[in-house]
Each structure stands twice: as structure tokens, then as C-alpha cells.
Amino acid sequence: MFERIRVMLMKEFLELKRDPWAIFRLVAPLVIQLFIYGYAATFTVNHVSTVVLDLDRSQASRDLISHFPATGRFEIVDNVTSQQSLNRDIDTGTAVAGIIIHAEFAKKLLNGQSAPLEVVVDGTNSNTALIALGYVSQIVTIFQADYANALGVSSGAAPGAVSVSLQERPWFNAGLEDRWFFIPGVIGTLALMQVVSLTAFAVVREREMGTLEQIMVSPISRVEFILGKTVPFFIIGLADVALVTVLGAAWFHVPFVGSPFVLLFGSSLFLLAAIGLGLLLSTASRTQQQAFALNFFLVNPLFILSGFAFPISAMPAALQWFTFINPLRYFIVILRAVFLKGVGFAVLWPDFLGLALLAGVMLGVSVLRFQKSLD
Amino acid sequence: MNGAPPAVQARGLTKRFGAFVAVDALDLDIAKGEVVGFIGPNGAGKSTTIRMLCGLLRPSAGTATVAGYDIVREPETVRAHIGYMSQKFSLYGDLTVAENLRFFGGLYRVPRAELKERMAFAVTMAGLTGREDALVRTLAGGWKQRLALGCAILHRPPVLFLDEPTSGVEPEARRRFWDLIHSLAADGVTILVSTHYMDEAEYCNRIALIAAGHLIAIGSPGELKRRDLGGALVELESPQPGAALAALHGAPGVVEAAIFGDRLHVLLAPGTDAAALARFLVAHGLTATPPKPIIPSLEDVFVRLVSRKPAPEAA
Known part of the structure; x- marks a missing residue:
């Protein structure tokens, strides 16, 4: 048994060695995508282009407006004098947000009346709009507090209202850095994409070349063939995880507080599932084009239904059920937990169990489906 | 064995x-x-x-x-x-x-x-x-x-x-x-x-x-090669092999005809006169060498055997 697996591995290794672009093709997409995710994938909304219509022109209104650019969240690109001009700026995309301060803003504020502030946001990108609105209410709260303070100090009167202050303390990611959230997930996403396609293509390529037929007429067993064919991709997958982990921690300073052993174990189960998936693809494809099409069909749903970017809890129930047969779902939970929370098997066992079951089923089915015949 | x-x-x-x-x-x-x-x-x-x-x-x-x-x-x-x-x-x-x-x-x-x-x-x-x-x-x-x-x-x-x-x-x-x-x-x-x-x-x-x-x-x-093809095999040469082949397919006594390079191999039903075949071709305005009997090659045998046309019953 080992002799056959040994020569299979030897052959795979030699073919890889003879391909001068192999290392580049294996490493470059990983590193490039990691950097793209690290720098570009962010929910943070900064420098929102903003147009201001100040109809009050008071000290208070100017004070409020100055709060906006001060946070770095908003950038005032235009000051207009009419509602029409403001609308035009929003329509043309010159500005994403519009701040309208109506007349008598300062007067009402001083009288303790409710002073209206109108904010218009371009809702085309609902996410950005929502986040920008959140910042506006934060800014207004700060402005109110500042204003009340100033008033209290000048008049010497104690504020009559009871003020409740909310102290937010996000655990595990105190700075709420998007990068900390994304980079652990990127490891799983990239490893999945690479290992599934490598496995599927490697088998289908041999089928196209005719070498698979030559191997199938030999007395090699299915398990020997599959082991010889997939162990290299398991090793490549582990190297992927290690590379992205080290880069994520060293370059992007994502904390790694958990145990490398837990990560290794989780990665191994995940890679087995990914290899099983790749083999299933290969049994369903006669040509590399078919494998490509199937892979394309599969990877995006796996990505979307993984919880990598979109919270599973917000999905419709039917789709939530689908996520249970997605190995990436479990691995992303494990990755984030190991990186940021430092928890181990005691907490993560349901995810490990899910991954192990998926890996077993996928590998089992692919071994059964892989027949040493051309029927 | x-x-x-x-x-x-x-x-x-x-x-x-x-x-x-x-x-x-x-x-x-x-x-x-x-x-x-x-x-x-x-x-x-x-x-x-x-x-x-x-x-x-x-x-x-x-x-x-x-x-x-x-x-x-x-x-x-x-x-x-x-x-x-x-x-x-x-x-x-x-x-x-x-x-x-x-x-x-x-x-x-x-x-x-x-x-x-x-x-x-x-x-x-x-x-x-x-x-x-x-x-x-x-x-x-x-x-x-x-x-x-x-x-x-x-x-x-x-x-x-x-x-x-x-x-x-x-x-x-x-x-x-x-x-x-x-x-x-x-x-x-x-x-x-x-x-x-x-x-x-x-x-x-x-x-x-x-x-x-x-x-x-x-x-x-x-x-x-010794298989009985159900007739006599003759060979002839013609400068218009395609036209000759088409004509031969309808000629009396011809069981089968096939092009072999620049020659034609024609299988004649038993009792068919080879000279009559030459006259038939001339009558159709085709020039050809006189048909001469040959020993069948493997290819002749295959062409005959693969063809669906049943050989006429030997007398």
C-alpha cells in the first residue's frame, strides 16, 4: 500500500517541481488576496463627502458643523445656500450626505426647545448610509453634551436632566477593528478556494490526459489513489493556513491569542472536507471546463453562506439550514475564536464535530463515487 | 494448445x-x-x-x-x-x-x-x-x-x-x-x-x-484470404476511378466494387463474363484496362465481409 502511495506522491511532487510557475500560482493569489482583504475589506465609513446647508448662520450652527469634519468621518465638500443646490449635490453624487440646519436653530437651542437638524443621506449604498447616520447621532450627542456643559459652566446652574452615559466595551476586539474580523476568515476562504479547485483540477487533468485510465488499469486501490492524489493538497492547504496566519499576525497585527494546536486540528478537519468537496467535483466532471464551471457555481454560495461577511443569524431560516452543510461556516467560527478569543475544544466542540462529520461524509461519498471504471 | x-x-x-x-x-x-x-x-x-x-x-x-x-x-x-x-x-x-x-x-x-x-x-x-x-x-x-x-x-x-x-x-x-x-x-x-x-x-x-x-x-x-468471397475478384485500372466505381455499382453481375489506390477491385457473381464487364464500361464511355483475375488481399476480404450485401447463393 505504501509503495503505491509513495510513488504517487513522488510523481505529484516531481510534476510540481517541473512547473516553474507552480509556487507563484500557489502563493501569489493567497498573498495578494490577503492584502486586498486586509486593506480594502472594511465596513468602516470614513470621509463621507458632505454638503452643508446652514440657514441659521449662528455661532451654535457653525459649532455643530465643525463637529462633523473633526471626527474624520465626514468631509465637507460644499457649502450651499439653498435646498435645490443641496439636492443637486446628492443627485450628482458630489455628496453622499447633506446636513441642513434650519433657521432659529440657535434660538430654539437656547430656549431649551427641540432644535431641528435635518440629515439627508444617499441610501443607494444602504450599509454606508446606515453607518453614516449612526455617526451623525454620535456627533449630535457629543455636541449636545458639549453645549450643555458650556451652558452649565457659564450659568453656574446644575443641569436638571439626569444623564445616562452608555459605556460600550466590545470584548475580544476592543477597537472594533474590521481587519481583526476579516483576516481570520480570509484564511478559511482562501484555503477553501485553493484546495477545492486544486484537488478537482488535478484529478480531471489526469482524466483528460489519459493517464487516469492508465492508472485505473493498474491494481492500485481507490484509497491508495485518492491518498496519493490528495495528500499533497492537504500539505499545501496547511501551508496556506500557516502563511496567512503568520502574515495576518505579523503584518496586520491581528492578535493570535489561542492555541496553534486548536488551529492545526481545525484546519486539518476543514482541509479534509475541502478535499472531499474537490474530489466530488472531479467525479462529476469529465473535462476541466466542467470542473471550472462547477467550482464557480459552488464557491460563491459557500462564501456567502459562511458568515465570513454576512451574519448567518440575519439570513432566512431556510438558508441558515444550508450553512450547516458548509464546512467554511464551522471553520470561520473556529478561526475567529482561536485568533481573537483564545477559546479551545471545550467551547468549540460543536464546530469541530460539524466539520468532522462533513469531512467524513464528503470523503466517504467521493471515495464511493470514484470508480475504477469509465462507465 | x-x-x-x-x-x-x-x-x-x-x-x-x-x-x-x-x-x-x-x-x-x-x-x-x-x-x-x-x-x-x-x-x-x-x-x-x-x-x-x-x-x-x-x-x-x-x-x-x-x-x-x-x-x-x-x-x-x-x-x-x-x-x-x-x-x-x-x-x-x-x-x-x-x-x-x-x-x-x-x-x-x-x-x-x-x-x-x-x-x-x-x-x-x-x-x-x-x-x-x-x-x-x-x-x-x-x-x-x-x-x-x-x-x-x-x-x-x-x-x-x-x-x-x-x-x-x-x-x-x-x-x-x-x-x-x-x-x-x-x-x-x-x-x-x-x-x-x-x-x-x-x-x-x-x-x-x-x-x-x-x-x-x-x-x-x-x-x-482463402475465404470464399462468393465470386471471382478482378482488378482493372481506370483514369476515372470515381465515375467507373459509380457505373460498376449498377453493372450486371457485379456483387461489389471498391477503389484500391488507382485501381478498382470488382467482385463478380459466379458465371459472370469479365469481358462483358469491359464492354459495359466502354458502353458507358469509360476507359479501363481489361479486367484481370486476382487473388484477394486481406483488404478485399474485409471489404467483402464488412459489407452488408449478402453474397449470392453459390450454385
Whole structure:
């Protein structure tokens, strides 16, 4: 048994060695995508282009407006004098947000009346709009507090209202850095994409070349063939995880507080599932084009239904059920937990169990489906 | 044969793909050490039969044994006792000659003590001495093909299946390949080789002619050539072979006519006058040499046997 697996591995290794672009093709997409995710994938909304219509022109209104650019969240690109001009700026995309301060803003504020502030946001990108609105209410709260303070100090009167202050303390990611959230997930996403396609293509390529037929007429067993064919991709997958982990921690300073052993174990189960998936693809494809099409069909749903970017809890129930047969779902939970929370098997066992079951089923089915015949 | 078990024995071997019957109830016996040529047009079922015998396709019906093992019940034992080479060149191009040999040697678990010697034999046989470290994709067709044969016999299989091994190889290399086949047969290896080159059929001990999934005839080249074609074969030359062929198909007494290079071979029903045929052609404004009787070649026999036209009943 080992002799056959040994020569299979030897052959795979030699073919890889003879391909001068192999290392580049294996490493470059990983590193490039990691950097793209690290720098570009962010929910943070900064420098929102903003147009201001100040109809009050008071000290208070100017004070409020100055709060906006001060946070770095908003950038005032235009000051207009009419509602029409403001609308035009929003329509043309010159500005994403519009701040309208109506007349008598300062007067009402001083009288303790409710002073209206109108904010218009371009809702085309609902996410950005929502986040920008959140910042506006934060800014207004700060402005109110500042204003009340100033008033209290000048008049010497104690504020009559009871003020409740909310102290937010996000655990595990105190700075709420998007990068900390994304980079652990990127490891799983990239490893999945690479290992599934490598496995599927490697088998289908041999089928196209005719070498698979030559191997199938030999007395090699299915398990020997599959082991010889997939162990290299398991090793490549582990190297992927290690590379992205080290880069994520060293370059992007994502904390790694958990145990490398837990990560290794989780990665191994995940890679087995990914290899099983790749083999299933290969049994369903006669040509590399078919494998490509199937892979394309599969990877995006796996990505979307993984919880990598979109919270599973917000999905419709039917789709939530689908996520249970997605190995990436479990691995992303494990990755984030190991990186940021430092928890181990005691907490993560349901995810490990899910991954192990998926890996077993996928590998089992692919071994059964892989027949040493051309029927 | 003295009761020795046949190297290959098929009984009622059938393969259907949906409604299409690729191989229909094929019976075949091949004795140890025989070289049997599998001849027939493309799509006749040659490759399908070979693939069934190798365990690559499951028969829809019928049974077969190879080297004494049942192809359905003991496919892995069969695989250990056969060598297979397909028309599709199937070595690893990015591996060297020696690496390919080592790979297939390992796949068949050739004992390490013997592997070196057998690899050397295969390299010599392929004429690749001194080029062991050349990448296989850099080799010309004839060498690749002989190396593929070398890989297929590393484990010394008693039975060898070669599926159109010489397709796309130049004549000189084909000739050398057949020399290898005969030297293997001399060592007792049984070989079933499919081809569509008629000249290669002459190199076989026996020829199995297959058409539309049926085994039409089997016998030595000599036996087949002596087959009664159901008439007399004549040959004539014409500067307008196409027009002559068309005219001959409707001529009285003509059972069959076929173009052979610049000549026409015409099978005449018994009792037909060859001189009448010449007059017929002249009457149709065609020039041709006078028909002269010839001894049928293998190709004549195949054309006759494959054609659906039944021979007129001999008187």
C-alpha cells in the first residue's frame, strides 16, 4: 500500500517541481488576496463627502458643523445656500450626505426647545448610509453634551436632566477593528478556494490526459489513489493556513491569542472536507471546463453562506439550514475564536464535530463515487 | 494448445450504452502466446471490447476471463496480470523517462531488487539508452510509444492489450513496434492488438474482424484470404476511378466494387463474363484496362465481409 502511495506522491511532487510557475500560482493569489482583504475589506465609513446647508448662520450652527469634519468621518465638500443646490449635490453624487440646519436653530437651542437638524443621506449604498447616520447621532450627542456643559459652566446652574452615559466595551476586539474580523476568515476562504479547485483540477487533468485510465488499469486501490492524489493538497492547504496566519499576525497585527494546536486540528478537519468537496467535483466532471464551471457555481454560495461577511443569524431560516452543510461556516467560527478569543475544544466542540462529520461524509461519498471504471 | 487454459476467453460479451449496442454477444478465444489483431472500422467496438477485458468498463452481459481470472468477479487480479496501452498517449510528459518507469513500476509493485534490471530492459527496448533523464514530452512519437509499451510490461504481464498503439506513428516506428510485439510473443506473452492499418493485420497470428459490435470473422491471414468471397475478384485500372466505381455499382453481375489506390477491385457473381464487364464500361464511355483475375488481399476480404450485401447463393 505504501509503495503505491509513495510513488504517487513522488510523481505529484516531481510534476510540481517541473512547473516553474507552480509556487507563484500557489502563493501569489493567497498573498495578494490577503492584502486586498486586509486593506480594502472594511465596513468602516470614513470621509463621507458632505454638503452643508446652514440657514441659521449662528455661532451654535457653525459649532455643530465643525463637529462633523473633526471626527474624520465626514468631509465637507460644499457649502450651499439653498435646498435645490443641496439636492443637486446628492443627485450628482458630489455628496453622499447633506446636513441642513434650519433657521432659529440657535434660538430654539437656547430656549431649551427641540432644535431641528435635518440629515439627508444617499441610501443607494444602504450599509454606508446606515453607518453614516449612526455617526451623525454620535456627533449630535457629543455636541449636545458639549453645549450643555458650556451652558452649565457659564450659568453656574446644575443641569436638571439626569444623564445616562452608555459605556460600550466590545470584548475580544476592543477597537472594533474590521481587519481583526476579516483576516481570520480570509484564511478559511482562501484555503477553501485553493484546495477545492486544486484537488478537482488535478484529478480531471489526469482524466483528460489519459493517464487516469492508465492508472485505473493498474491494481492500485481507490484509497491508495485518492491518498496519493490528495495528500499533497492537504500539505499545501496547511501551508496556506500557516502563511496567512503568520502574515495576518505579523503584518496586520491581528492578535493570535489561542492555541496553534486548536488551529492545526481545525484546519486539518476543514482541509479534509475541502478535499472531499474537490474530489466530488472531479467525479462529476469529465473535462476541466466542467470542473471550472462547477467550482464557480459552488464557491460563491459557500462564501456567502459562511458568515465570513454576512451574519448567518440575519439570513432566512431556510438558508441558515444550508450553512450547516458548509464546512467554511464551522471553520470561520473556529478561526475567529482561536485568533481573537483564545477559546479551545471545550467551547468549540460543536464546530469541530460539524466539520468532522462533513469531512467524513464528503470523503466517504467521493471515495464511493470514484470508480475504477469509465462507465 | 493441449488443454492449456486460454489467455483470453469471452462468451457473449456485450456492452450497451443506453440503446446503443457497442459490442454484441462477442465470443473470443485467444491462446497463450498468440498475437491477435483486432481489425475493424472506427466505432466497431474494438476499444470497448478491450476496455471490458481490462476491467475499465463493466460488461452489460456475458462473461470473460483474462489469464484465467474473471473480469467481473476478480477485476483487481485481472489488472495485476495485464498490461494496457491506449491510443491516447498516456505517460507523464513532465517526468523523465526513468521517472515514468519508476512510477509505473511502483504502481505494479515491481520488487525493488528487480526494478532496476527491468527498467534497463524497457529503456533498451524503447531505444532510449542514454536518454533516461530526458523529459518525456520532448520525445518524438515513436519513442514515446515504445516507452509506453515499456511501462506497460514492467510487471511482466502474461496478457497485453494494445488499443491502436501505432496510430499517428510514422511507418518506420510502426515497423519497429511490431518487432517488439513479436519478441514479447516469443517470450510467451499473449497480445490482443487493435489497429486499422491493414498492413499490420498481416503481422498477426490471427485476425479478429469486428464490425458494428459483431465478430464477423476470425482466422489467420492466410485462412481469411482463402475465404470464399462468393465470386471471382478482378482488378482493372481506370483514369476515372470515381465515375467507373459509380457505373460498376449498377453493372450486371457485379456483387461489389471498391477503389484500391488507382485501381478498382470488382467482385463478380459466379458465371459472370469479365469481358462483358469491359464492354459495359466502354458502353458507358469509360476507359479501363481489361479486367484481370486476382487473388484477394486481406483488404478485399474485409471489404467483402464488412459489407452488408449478402453474397449470392453459390450454385
